[in-house]
Each structure stands twice: as C-alpha cells, then as structure tokens.
Amino acid sequence: MRMTAGYGRRGLIMAGLTALIMALGACTQHAADEHVRGGVQASVHDLDRHITSYVSAPKPRRVVDFETREPPGSIVVSNSERALYLVLEEDKAYRYGVGVGRQGFSWTGRNRVSMKREWPDWRPPAAMRRRQPDLPVHMPGGPANPLGARALYIGSTLYRIHGSNEPHTIGQAVSSGCIRMTNADVRHLYDRVRVGARVVVRN
Structure with missing residues (x-):
C-alpha cells in the first residue's frame, strides 16, 4: 500500500510538473507569437530608433x-x-x-x-x-x-x-x-x- 501510495504521490507530482511545464510552454509560445506579431508591426520603429547612421549631411538641410x-x-x-x-x-x-x-x-x-x-x-x-x-x-x-x-x-x-x-x-x-x-x-x-x-x- 505504501508503495502504491508513494507511486501515487510521485504520479501526482509528475502530473503537476507536466501540467506546469505545459502551461509555461503554452504561455511562452503565446508570448513568442505575440512578440513575432508585434515585431513585424514594430520593426520600422525599432530600426528607426536603433539606426546608427543618422548623421548630418555635409550641408545640413x-x-x-x-x-x-x-x-x-x-x-x-x-x-x-x-x-x-x-x-x-x-x-x-x-x-x-x-x-x-x-x-x-x-x-x-x-x-x-x-x-x-x-x-x-x-x-x-x-x-x-x-x-x-x-x-x-x-x-x-x-x-x-x-x-x-x-x-x-x-x-x-x-x-x-x-x-x-x-x-x-x-x-x-x-x-x-x-x-x-x-x-x-x-x-x-x-x-x-x-x-x-x-x-x-x-x-
């Protein structure tokens, strides 16, 4: 009985860990998808913000x-x-x-x-x-x-x-x-x- 109970506890722990990993995985995937979608929309903004060649022309406008x-x-x-x-x-x-x-x-x-x-x-x-x-x-x-x-x-x-x-x-x-x-x-x-x-x- 103890072995069965122990196995049951381990099973519950493993099931809990599996559920947690799956939940985290789902959140991570969702976040990644959001990041990808947001990245496409924000790419112009990000490039504009980080570009290093915004320097003055020899004759500034x-x-x-x-x-x-x-x-x-x-x-x-x-x-x-x-x-x-x-x-x-x-x-x-x-x-x-x-x-x-x-x-x-x-x-x-x-x-x-x-x-x-x-x-x-x-x-x-x-x-x-x-x-x-x-x-x-x-x-x-x-x-x-x-x-x-x-x-x-x-x-x-x-x-x-x-x-x-x-x-x-x-x-x-x-x-x-x-x-x-x-x-x-x-x-x-x-x-x-x-x-x-x-x-x-x-x-």
Whole structure:
C-alpha cells in the first residue's frame, strides 16, 4: 500500500510538473507569437530608433529662398549642386545635400513619385549585377541595405531617392543614377512628400 501510495504521490507530482511545464510552454509560445506579431508591426520603429547612421549631411538641410514654377510639394534635384529641394510655399524650399549619379550614370528629366517604402528591400537590376557579379539578387531592408531607411520610387524607372548606409558619399557623384540622402534627411523628406508628387532632375 505504501508503495502504491508513494507511486501515487510521485504520479501526482509528475502530473503537476507536466501540467506546469505545459502551461509555461503554452504561455511562452503565446508570448513568442505575440512578440513575432508585434515585431513585424514594430520593426520600422525599432530600426528607426536603433539606426546608427543618422548623421548630418555635409550641408545640413535648411529652409532657403527658392524661386520655381513647380508647385509646393514638388522635388527638384540639381546634379551640379548635389542638392535636392522640396518646394514650399512663398518661394521657399527645404534644401538637402545629396549624392548623385557618377559620370555616365547621371540623368535629367521630369517624372513623379510612384511609390514610397520604409526600409525597402533591394533587388539590384540585372545590368548592375553584370557590372558587379558579387551583388546579391535580393537584400531585405535594414541598416546594411544600400537603400537605407526610406525610398521614394520615381515613375516606372529604376531610379529612386533613398537613404544610404554610406553617409560619407553625400555630396558626391557616386551612384548608378539614384539620388542618395542621409537616413535622417530621407526620413524628413519621406514624411513631407506624397505619392504623385513631381520630381524634376536637372543639371
């Protein structure tokens, strides 16, 4: 009887431990699921909060006098000045320092912002991969991604106005045609530009 009673007590203890482990396991799984779901929703916020490349451009953004026929909300890029202007009311504009296309890759023209993305993925065009075979076919968004914290896509072209994980290149002609900004500046621009806004790139 004692052995049966002892076995019964051990059985109860084991059953209790098993139930506790299962309960903890269920809580842990639920918490993990919540964390995963929350992580997806909060990933942009977390990346923005922890990014280390939010540094000032060689010429920090500022409001300047800027006469243009383009309506407020338009973007005007000057390749020669290495500057991007966001047109404001009353002949004013935000002026940002940017990096532009290197020799043979710079361009001019008019288009519109067709899409906006936070921490965008990067898929190098086939022509770029032929020039640089070590490039990946796809790179997910994040601090190591060359497109940086934000991207504004220009029409149906391959060009973008985007952030950069190489802020030291701002003010230079180094890209394959895209317009580079510091991550801090591209966030500032992104929040003020709507899809459909005009984009004018000039010499």
